[in-house]
Amino acid sequence: MITFDTWNDHEHVYDFEIQNETKGALDVLKWAYQQYGDELVYACSFGIEGSVLIDLVHQINPNAKITFLDTHLHFQETYQVIEAVKEKYPTLQIKIKQPSLSVEEQVGQYGENLWNTDPNQCCKLRKVIPLEEELNGVKAWLSGLRREQSPTRKHIQFVNKDERFHSVKICPLIHWTWKEIWRYAHKNNLPYNKLHDNGYPSIGCAPCTKAVLDINDLRSGRWSGHGKLECGLHQA
Template sequence: MSLNYKSLNKEDYERLNKDLERKDSLDVLKWAYGEFGDRLVYSCSFGVEGMVLIDLISKVKKDATILFLDTDFHFKETYELIEKVKKRYPTLNIELAKPELTPEQQAEQHGDRLWERDPDACCNLRKMVPLERELSRYNAWISGLRREQSPTRANTQFVNQDNRFNSIKICPLIHWTEEEIWMYVKLHQLDYNELHDKRFPSIGCEYCTKPVAKGEDPRSGRWANSAKTECGLHK
């Protein structure tokens, strides 16, 4: 019987993180899959952190489920990378979750270029609602959040209470630096999104992601013309 979101309180999360605080990422994944098994899913955006996590997960559970929120608006490089990952890890179960509305239906119901006029609404339709639907099938999910990525992620723990999706969010990479991520990628010769070499440190949908100038915040290229910094998945 795996841990259940409804049965855990603040003290339970503190105890779990205390038990795991000296563990490394692989140990955290072993604990997570030992606890949740097939009731655990990794929601992956296929950024560089995702490549590291997929490789680590493949060492722990070769038939793990990897979930990608296919908004229909991703870069072609992202879709190409997914195909490379499928070939490298043929036993992993990689699922692409689609929104209920096609881009044409969204434009018809909400107007054209919704991502420009109301990016929160667009993210809700194409990311939040699909993820909520998919996570309802699982007891917990894995995320590649790292503490150094942004101030809003600085207090992320290995095991987190996720009130937004009524779930348990597990973040094995919280202590990794960007340098360590890239060292792992190069050491293990992992594929990664080619856009990372073109000043795209954080990659989302094509319409809402811009290259970042040297010295700028790595996430400043996301929703560059608005005050938005998160799609809402990790608030």
């Protein structure tokens, strides 16, 4: 089993066949669950990539563990798609992970609208620290990152040493395009966040997510005006 502590950059380069229907995703997932079994956790934001990856995960492991970081600031549509996923895949183990501070407690300690005054600190409190807690002692986790999403993600590999969480991060969808994600979702009638139909290609917390006009910049609606591209879960 490959772990953070046994990682060797020269040895752990994994080339999966990508000339197939899922561009290697199912092969990566089969390998990952063979390696890590129940120790593998999927941290899912329940965007459209999440809908696709959940369907693929379910084909390999119907009892897979999925964690959602509930910041208490998500759109109602996000909670609705979680309920739809639970109904479609009742055997999946979906955990709603809460931050230690309520929004009201955060206001008391850091002031109003921390997502505007210091979005990095807000993300740290409501997403990064909760995922740290969730991944503590976990050898590997899944992510729905795609290379096409942003410049900070263009070099992501199927299997990555995750310095941030001292784990192995596995990204089965790295070669999928936006069109391929949607083609798969529609073909398989997957539940998805309806905000995607209204100009929200990338969906995070409601205060920090806007609709976009440029579909070629899928994350331009996130933290608009702050010069911020990532919440801190994924290092470049």
